[in-house]
Amino acid sequence: MTALEAVPGPRVPGALPPGPGGAAGWHAGLDVGGSKVLAVLLEDGLLRRTVRVPSRPGVTGVVATAADAVGRLCAAEGLAPGVLASVGVGLPGVVDAAAGTVAHAVNLGLEDAAPVAHLLGQALGGVRVALENDLNAAALGAARVLGLRGDLAFLSLGTGLAAGLLLDGRLRRGHRGAAGEVGHLPYRPDGPVCPCGQRGCLELYASGSALAAAWPSRTGRPPAQEVFAAASQGDAAAGGVRDRFVDAVAAAVLTLVLTCDVEHVVVGGGVAQLGQPLLVALEVALRARTATSPFLASLGVADRVQVVRPELLVAPIGAALAAAEGTGEAVAAVG
Amino acid sequence: MTALEAVPGPRVPGALPPGPGGAAGWHAGLDVGGSKVLAVLLEDGLLRRTVRVPSRPGVTGVVATAADAVGRLCAAEGLAPGVLASVGVGLPGVVDAAAGTVAHAVNLGLEDAAPVAHLLGQALGGVRVALENDLNAAALGAARVLGLRGDLAFLSLGTGLAAGLLLDGRLRRGHRGAAGEVGHLPYRPDGPVCPCGQRGCLELYASGSALAAAWPSRTGRPPAQEVFAAASQGDAAAGGVRDRFVDAVAAAVLTLVLTCDVEHVVVGGGVAQLGQPLLVALEVALRARTATSPFLASLGVADRVQVVRPELLVAPIGAALAAAEGTGEAVAAVG
Numbered sequence: 324m325t326a327l328e329a330v331p332g333p334r335v336p337g338a339l340p341p342g343p344g345g346a347a348g349w350h351a352g353l354d355v356g357g358s359k360v361l362a363v364l365l366e367d368g369l370l371r372r373t374v375r376v377p378s379r380p381g382v383t384g385v386v387a388t389a390a391d392a393v394g395r396l397c398a399a400e401g402l403a404p405g406v407l408a409s410v411g412v413g414l415p416g417v418v419d420a421a422a423g424t425v426a427h428a429v430n431l432g433l434e435d436a437a438p439v440a441h442l443l444g445q446a447l448g449g450v451r452v453a454l455e456n457d458l459n460a461a462a463l464g465a466a467r468v469l470g471l472r473g474d475l476a477f478l479s480l481g482t483g484l485a486a487g488l489l490l491d492g493r494l495r496r497g498h499r500g501a502a503g504e505v506g507h508l509p510y511r512p513d514g515p516v517c518p519c520g521q522r523g524c525l526e527l528y529a530s531g532s533a534l535a536a537a538w539p540s541r542t543g544r545p546p547a548q549e550v551f552a553a554a555s556q557g558d559a560a561a562g563g564v565r566d567r568f569v570d571a572v573a574a575a576v577l578t579l580v581l582t583c584d585v586e587h588v589v590v591g592g593g594v595a596q597l598g599q600p601l602l603v604a605l606e607v608a609l610r611a612r613t614a615t616s617p618f619l620a621s622l623g624v625a626d627r628v629q630v631v632r633p634e635l636l637v638a639p640i641g642a643a644l645a646a647a648e649g650t651g652e653a654v655a656a657v658g
Numbered sequence: 659m660t661a662l663e664a665v666p667g668p669r670v671p672g673a674l675p676p677g678p679g680g681a682a683g684w685h686a687g688l689d690v691g692g693s694k695v696l697a698v699l700l701e702d703g704l705l706r707r708t709v710r711v712p713s714r715p716g717v718t719g720v721v722a723t724a725a726d727a728v729g730r731l732c733a734a735e736g737l738a739p740g741v742l743a744s745v746g747v748g749l750p751g752v753v754d755a756a757a758g759t760v761a762h763a764v765n766l767g768l769e770d771a772a773p774v775a776h777l778l779g780q781a782l783g784g785v786r787v788a789l790e791n792d793l794n795a796a797a798l799g800a801a802r803v804l805g806l807r808g809d810l811a812f813l814s815l816g817t818g819l820a821a822g823l824l825l826d827g828r829l830r831r832g833h834r835g836a837a838g839e840v841g842h843l844p845y846r847p848d849g850p851v852c853p854c855g856q857r858g859c860l861e862l863y864a865s866g867s868a869l870a871a872a873w874p875s876r877t878g879r880p881p882a883q884e885v886f887a888a889a890s891q892g893d894a895a896a897g898g899v900r901d902r903f904v905d906a907v908a909a910a911v912l913t914l915v916l917t918c919d920v921e922h923v924v925v926g927g928g929v930a931q932l933g934q935p936l937l938v939a940l941e942v943a944l945r946a947r948t949a950t951s952p953f954l955a956s957l958g959v960a961d962r963v964q965v966v967r968p969e970l971l972v973a974p975i976g977a978a979l980a981a982a983e984g985t986g987e988a989v990a991a992v993g
Contacts, residue, residue, distance in 0.1 A: 473833060490825065497919020498808060499957050504916045507953060509909060520951030574844060581839045582917040584832020616855030618842060622834050 349402060351393050351410045352464075352643025354457055354636075355385060357430030357482070362392035363639040364400065365647075372396045373636060380432030385414075386439060390446040404447040411453050411646025412439065413460030413638050417500040420645075423454055430482070453646035457638055458487030458503060459494045464641025465589040465631055473586030476503065476579045477637070480572065481592035484526040486579060494645075495583075505575050506530065525578075529571035531593045537564045547594045547601075555600070565604065573608040580624050591631045591638075602630040663708050684737060686728050686745045687799075687978025689792055689971075690720060692765030692817070697727035698974040699735065700982075707731045708971060715767030720749075721774060725781040739782040746788050746981025747774065748795030748973050752835040755980075758789055765817070788981035792973055793822030793838060794829045799976025800924040800966055808921030811838065811914045812972070815907065816927035819861040821914060829980075830918075840910050841865065860913075864906035866928045872899045882929045882936075890935070900939065908943040915959050926966045926973075937965040 348367040353360055357378060364372040376392050379385070389412060397404045416428025423440025425433060440452040455463075462477035466489055477487040484506030488495035495502045506526030507519050514523020527533055535546040538561065542549060550568070553561035576588050595601060609625035631637055683702040688695055692713060699707040711727050714720070724747060732739050751763025758775025760768060775787040790798075797812035801824055812822040819841030823830035830837045841861030842854050849858020862868055870881040873896065877884060885903070888896035911923050930936060944960035966972055 490830065491828065493826065495825065495918070498921040498962075499919060501916060501957050502919035504919075507951075508913060508916050519953040521947065521954065578843060578913065578917060581836060581843050582913060583830065584834060584837035584839075586833040612856065616842075618854040619856065622836050627833075 349400075349407050350643045350647045351396055351407055352413070352460075352639040352641070352646070353389055353392060353411070354413045354460065354638035354642060355389060355431065356415065356457070360388050360392050361636060361639045362389075362396055363636055363643060364396040365640070365643050370636070370640065372399050373639075374399075378431070382433060382437040382439065382442065385431055385433065385437070386442045386446055389439075389443050393447060393450075404450055407447070407450045409451045409453060409643075409646040410443065410447065411455060411460065411642035411644065412443065413455050413457035413642035413645075414439070415457045418454045418456045418459075420454055423452065425454055451646070455494075455642055455645040456487065456496070456500070457642075458485055459489075459496070460487070460641035460645055461591055461638040462487035462489045462494065462589075462641065463644050464637030464639070465591065466587075467644060468635055468637050468640060469587075469589065469629065469631065471587045471589070474583065475587040475589060476583065476585045477589050477591055478505075478572075478575060478579065479592035480529065480590060480594035481531050483532070484530040484575060486575075488579075488583060488585070490583060490585070505578050508578060510571060510574060525571060525575055529568065529575050533571070534564070534568055534594065537568070545593070545596065547597055551597055551600050551604075566608075569601075569604045569608045572605055573612065576605070576609065576628060577612070577619075577624060580622060580627065584622075586627060588628050589631050589637075590628060591633070593633065595630050595632055598630060598632050602628065605630075684735075684742050685978045685982045686731055686742055687748070687795075687974040687976070687981065688724055688727060688746070689748045689795065689973035689977060690724060690766065691750065691792070695723050695727050696971060696974045697724075697731055698971055698978060699731040700975070700978050705971070705975065707734050708974075709734075713766070717768060717772040717774065717777065720766055720768065720772070721777045721781055724774075724778050728782060728785075739785055742782070742785045744786045744788060744978075744981040745778065745782065746790060746795065746977035746979065747778065748790050748792035748977035748980075749774070750792045753789045753791045753794075755789055758787065760789055786981070790829075790977055790980040791822065791831070791835070792977075793820055794824075794831065795822070795976035795980055796926055796973040797822035797824045797829065797924075797976065798979050799972035799974070800926065801922075802979060803970055803972050803975060804922075804924065804964065804966065806922045806924070809918065810922040810924060811918065811920045812924050812926055813840075813907075813910060813914065814927035815864065815925060815929035816866050818867070819865040819910060821910075823914075823918060823920070825918060825920070840913050843913060845906060845909060860906060860910055864903060864910050868906070869899070869903055869929065872903070880928070880931065882932055886932055886935050886939075901943075904936075904939045904943045907940055908947065911940070911944065911963060912947070912954075912959060915957060915962065919957075921962060923963050924966050924972075925963060926968070928968065930965050930967055933965060933967050937963065940965075 350365045353362045360376050362374045374395050379388050414425045416425040418425050424436040426436040440454050444452040465477050475489045486503035488503050507524045510525040511523035517524035538546045538550045540546050550561050554565040606625045613620040685700045688697045695711050697709045709730050714723050749760045751760040753760050759771040761771040775789050779787040800812050810824045821838035823838045842859045845860040846858035852859035873881045873885045875881050885896050889900040941960045948955040
């Protein structure tokens with residue numbers, strides 16, 4: 324993606340509600356990460372523009388970067404930000420959607436609850452801004468972009484490992500915002516100490532960071548690309564790294580199925596850039612488990628998995644949908 | 659419990675809806691297990707009678723046993739079964755509540771979908787019968803009997819290990835009825851082969867069967883009672899068996915919290931007969947994990963756990979509630 328692109332699609336299924344005052348139909352969505360902000364502009368459910376800008380930390384940095392991204396999207400269409408019906412922002416932290424705050428967003432340099440919705444709304448001249456956890460936003464976006472109607476988990480393989488959950492058409496946040504935190508389930512009791520303080524957490528085996536630690540890049544390409552390429556060319560060490568990684572991801576998928584029994588597990592995040600080879604490896608690992616277990620086979624676990632490449636922008640699109648349609652209230656059932 | 663008891667309580671909070679024709683207010687609930695059927699009779703939300711009868715296998719056996727249990731409850735109150743507003747039946751299998759069938763109830767000798775609701779309704783002279791998975795029923799019953807309003811998992815430590823989930827006031831059944839099947843998550847990759855075909859499933863470490871295998875009864879008391887008693891008297895071998903068991907149960911609790919983030923984990927099933935010593939051991943195991951992990955500590959995992967003894971009859975009471983109030987539709991939010 325270049326800095327600012329006009330795109331003809333993908334069409335996001337399901338009409339978005341019109342905005343106020345008849346200016347109507349323009350919605351922005353942002354996915355704010357530790358290194359970059361991805362932003363999209365939708366017009367009546369059609370993806371019109373995307374932009375990527377580098378992140379800046381702290382509440383001032385986050386708000387300024389987000390306002391900058393929205394400003395660029397609007398300028399490219401000749402719009403004033405004030406005509407936007409809503410702006411949705413996905414953030415990697417504990418979001419209080421009602422209060423419009425985010426806390427514990429360590430990668431953004433935000434610890435205490437930061438009133439990002441209010442500040443960004445002000446910066447944009449009064450536009451309505453809604454926040455959502457980034458993985459929840461991605462779950463919403465994945466359901467809509469991929470046209471999936473059943474319950475869904477968006478399993479992100481990035482710096483960490485965690486899932487956004489869409490159950491009965493609603494986002495599942497949980498009692499303390501910990502729903503989908505499968506990365507900190509114990510996986511190897513004798514494993515290394517995790518930054519969370521436990522030992523052998525699943526995240527230490529099934530994340531982009533885990534791959535990077537096991538296979539430091541030799542060519543400058545992302546480690547996941549290198550490992551899978553080398554493994555497919557017969558490099559035994561790379562094959563071992565790949566297989567251990569994929570086995571751990573399979574354990575995460577299984578955990579989501581045997582707890583929430585979601586119909587779809589959409590694997591995303593940086594590692595999902597791999598696309599088809601990741602899906603194939605994951606299906607092989609899951610079928611190896613189901614081959615010995617009629618119980619697992621009856622659940623069709625391998626058939627539930629999809630890989631969504633970052634280019635499909637499900638996280639910022641989902642953030643836009645969450646803001647446009649109200650957060651967590653059966654939004655995925657529309658369309 | 660003797661064969662048939664009249665009981666003054668516990669009061670089940672939340673008024674049950676009246677039955678048809680003004681005869682009103684009488685509801686029966688059954689928990690059909692592999693060895694026994696527990697049945698309760700409620701009058702306007704008050705537990706009036708309980709009865710226990712031995713199970714018989716197969717669809718004919720299940721229906722006859724259930725009809726017998728209901729008949730005894732009614733006879734003890736001088737009622738004809740026809741005045742019952744509803745009968746709810748919890749069964750250990752895959753229940754299709756809409757169709758009134760249960761399948762894969764291996765412990766009952768039922769493989770194919772059996773129309774238990776229709777057959778039992780006929781046997782009772784036309785009473786409305788609703789089926790529910792036994793752990794789902796127990797989750798409903800636990801929420802009501804214990805007065806818990808938030809999301810809840812009923813974690814059953816019996817022959818197997820599995821949970822019933824009550825999320826946002828609704829039963830979570832899942833895409834293929836596999837929600838809460840935490841017993842078949844891999845726990846020890848080098849462990850023994852599980853009857854399900856996988857290796858080292860959590861159920862092989864965290865169930866009544868697991869305790870019985872690790873500590874064959876020497877006195878005729880249930881193995882869980884023997885192990886905990888011996889461990890508390892300083893028997894090192896028993897202490898090891900107890901601690902490994904409790905660690906595995908703690909892993910199950912953690913799995914439910916880090917996937918669904920339920921506010922309450924109610925531990926039930928046969929092993930819960932232990933009561934307070936089980937709760938204390940479980941809290942110790944969970945606090946040992948949270949002691950090294952600020953992340954887990956922030957989630958208050960240990961504070962979410964309760965143990966409910968079988969005497970509280972949450973499973974048959976929940977089955978009665980499911981039938982009386984409609985299944986899975988926010989019934990726990992009442993009262």
